[in-house]
Amino acid sequence: MEIDDYIVADDRRLVELVLAGDDAAFAYLFDRYRDAIRRLFVQRLCGSDDADDLLQETFIKVYINLNRYRPDYTFGQWIYTIARNTFIDYVRRRQEEQPIDERFAAPASGAPTPEESVINLQRRSQIEYYLSQLPPRYRRLVEMRFFDEYSYEEIAVKLSLPLGTVKTQIHRARERMCRLIAEGERS
Template structure:
């Protein structure tokens, strides 16, 4: 018998040991989850909540809600998906009361996008602004699906859990959202 722990089974939630430790009173375990997901949750929230201070506040509330409701985590989805769902709901609730006239994109959001398009930062900024404007015009489920898939690299199964829809519905929403966005990126051959 080996002293090494068995690796998690494919599809298993690698965060469950930390969740279990937290539920048994180990606060450092939840701190580890915060460290692991904080940057991603803040990026997710910033897609909806444009002011940096508000985004930080909503992100902190997402972790606080997760900590307070950890006993309600039913493990029907991964901890990551559950946490993303909390953050999305808080961000959407925040936006319902906020103005939508704030800037759509920050220059800090551009480096990965610039590299993916292999274009200059200035052109990427223009394209990103146009894409962000079009994203905000998408129906809510399409917008959520496209953002979670492209910016947060969630699986369609995880997106379905977050968006309260089937996996097939998430795929359809993504397809239609991408189809609407496709016209924004100039054809390099034109």
């Protein structure tokens, strides 16, 4: 096959080629998904050096299990599931390596555990990213409602808008943000 043929081939075609013994097709699949999967690991690990190891482990699993791929799902969904499960296994292995007294020790205070802090930080950074993708008026409404914890009535008064308009625009902002999150998970 010519290079151009690999570039324009869809994922299903590349999977067929790999299963037929064409290793170059797998290189193109790897190139298509490498950056997105690596970003996923970097975000979840807060930039840990383990991201590259997890990326490699994920693609080894993809290669070994490629014959199990079914086109009922997009290839991106399938590979994301493998990446997510690889990350879960990684977290479990790390927990098993901890001494048992540290693993089950309750936090001394109501403060979040280190893992909870990392998860909260990751969620916050993801929310901030998707929030930055919203138009300014929607971003402002979401921040006022969910971060500053204003009631709908307080927002209406502060922005001199009818209450119905505030509710409608917040609803639209939430829908748009959910769409952005869903699209981000697919890519």
